[in-house]
Amino acid sequence: MRSMILLNGSPRREKTSFRFSQAIQKQAEACGVETEIYHIIDAFESSLRMDEVIGKIEEADYLGLVTPLYVDYLPYPVLWFMEECIKREIRVKSGAKFFAIAQCGFPDVRLLDPIMGACEIFAKKMKREWVGGIGYGGGAILDGIPMEELGKRGELITHAFSMMVEDLVNDQKIREDVQVEMTVRIPRILYRPLAFYLNHRSKQIARKNGVHDLWTQPYID
Amino acid sequence: MRAVILDGHSGKNHLEEILLEELHNQNWKVESFFLPDMQILPCRSCGSCGTKTPGTCILKDEMEPIFHALANCDVMIFFTPIQFGGYSASLKKAVDRLMTMGLPLYRVKGDHLLHPTRYGNKRLMGLGTYQHCDGEEVVNFNLLVERNALNMISPAYSHRVFCPKLETHTIRTMIQEMVEEVTS
Numbered sequence: 001m002r003s004m005i006l007l008n009g010s011p012r013r014e015k016t017s018f019r020f021s022q023a024i025q026k027q028a029e030a031c032g033v034e035t036e037i038y039h040i041i042d043a044f045e046s047s048l049r050m051d052e053v054i055g056k057i058e059e060a061d062y063l064g065l066v067t068p069l070y071v072d073y074l075p076y077p078v079l080w081f082m083e084e085c086i087k088r089e090i091r092v093k094s095g096a097k098f099f100a101i102a103q104c105g106f107p108d109v110r111l112l113d114p115i116m117g118a119c120e121i122f123a124k125k126m127k128r129e130w131v132g133g134i135g136y137g138g139g140a141i142l143d144g145i146p147m148e149e150l151g152k153r154g155e156l157i158t159h160a161f162s163m164m165v166e167d168l169v170n171d172q173k174i175r176e177d178v179q180v181e182m183t184v185r186i187p188r189i190l191y192r193p194l195a196f197y198l199n200h201r202s203k204q205i206a207r208k209n210g211v212h213d214l215w216t217q218p219y220i221d
Numbered sequence: 222m223r224a225v226i227l228d229g230h231s232g233k234n235h236l237e238e239i240l241l242e243e244l245h246n247q248n249w250k251v252e253s254f255f256l257p258d259m260q261i262l263p264c265r266s267c268g269s270c271g272t273k274t275p276g277t278c279i280l281k282d283e284m285e286p287i288f289h290a291l292a293n294c295d296v297m298i299f300f301t302p303i304q305f306g307g308y309s310a311s312l313k314k315a316v317d318r319l320m321t322m323g324l325p326l327y328r329v330k331g332d333h334l335l336h337p338t339r340y341g342n343k344r345l346m347g348l349g350t351y352q353h354c355d356g357e358e359v360v361n362f363n364l365l366v367e368r369n370a371l372n373m374i375s376p377a378y379s380h381r382v383f384c385p386k387l388e389t390h391t392i393r394t395m396i397q398e399m400v401e402e403v404t405s
Contacts, residue, residue: 010266011263011264011265011266012265012266012267041263044263068266070264070266070313070317070320071313071316071317071319071320071369071372072365072368072369072372073307073308073313073316073365073368074307074313075263075264075313075317076263076264076310076313076314076316076317077263079304079305079307079308079309079310079313080310080314082304082305082310083304083309083310106333106334107334108332108333111368111372113364113368114306114307114361114364114365114368117306117307117357117360117361117364118305118306118307118361119305120357121305121306121357121358121361122305125305188332191329191334192329194327194334195326195327195328195329195334198326198327199326199327202271202272202325202326205272206271206272206273206275206325209272209273211272211273211274211275213275214271214272214275214324214325214326215275215324215339216275216276217276217292217339217340218276218277219276219288219289219291219292219293219340220292220293220340221289221292221293
């Protein structure tokens with residue numbers, strides 16, 4: 001039986017990246033691929049956990065990274081994990097594959113390009129076949145809600161992941177249609193109303209927290 | 222100009238000596254932080270710095286002097302070995318915490334939704350060190366610096382990659398060009 005390890009790259013264990021991982025896991029298991037999810041932050045915090053994850057990765061046919069965008073790139077714990085993998089010269093199963101899902105709050109998935117570039121390079125260094133990456137923009141609105149509770153949006157994402165898993169088990173690169181299915185199309189003309197809504201939400205949350213001045217500068221001389 | 226160097230190399234780098242000399246020749250005031258030695262916790266994206274304790278991170282570690290330096294500088298300098306076509310983990314541990322320097326709001330600029338900055342828009346220099354001066358890792362690194370400059374709403378930015386085959390006079394010329402690009 002083939003196996004898959006999904007690495008949740010978010011330091012927050014139960015948010016959007018984890019929900020994406022769960023959705024992929026469901027699809028993979030439906031295709032007969034034994035799938036486990038590990039949080040990179042757990043490996044970062046515990047060397048025992050790191051050893052366990054490495055052992056699993058060495059036996060896995062498929063390795064997937066599911067990560068948020070932090071300041072235009074991979075989060076620090078993910079980079080640390082990647083550097084550790086290379087340092088430890090971990091073994092790779094013959095024919096092993098690597099893919100990535102990256103998500104961000106911004107609508108434009110092209111902002112995820114530096115992450116995809118890094119993941120492809122990492123795959124080469126790990127001697128795993130790079131089978132592609134998928135970006136999701138507008139992830140902040142999902143806010144860690146399970147796919148089943150997201151209605152039409154959840155169905156589209158789930159369908160995209162089922163297409164992706166189908167490609168993986170058929171030993172193919174992830175087809176472009178998956179990205180098309182995942183892409184949230186927000187017309188440029190809606191950016192201002194979207195910004196207005198998001199800003200209103202932030203100010204509401206701040207007021208609930210007793211904060212009235214979002215613009216403070218505690219470090220200015 | 223006041224500049225802050227965030228150095229993500231694992232050991233002291235001869236290139237940094239040249240960089241400091243060139244910046245001092247331009248009468249820049251420079252503060253440098255060697256990050257591998259600094260105890261900096263990973264950002265948890267908790268959102269506190271946005272809507273609970275605006276501008277202040279709830280993680281108390283050695284980022285405090287870095288926040289202070291960056292808030293008051295004109296130029297941020299990311300100085301890093303290129304890993305997987307981007308910043309080293311040591312540099313990224315500090316860069317992730319710069320979310321504190323942005324506002325939890327959005328503004329539309331061109332085709333993008335961006336976070337306004339809390340302390341004004343800083344210029345950005347990205348200096349990468351790598352075994353080659355070209356190739357896919359260099360291309361990805363340059364793209365990353367450009368994206369950071371876009372999202373930090375930098376009025377000017379510059380990126381260069383330095384490889385071992387470069388002679389000292391070439392390195393100096395490249396740094397002078399970078400200074401020219403961020404101050405024009």
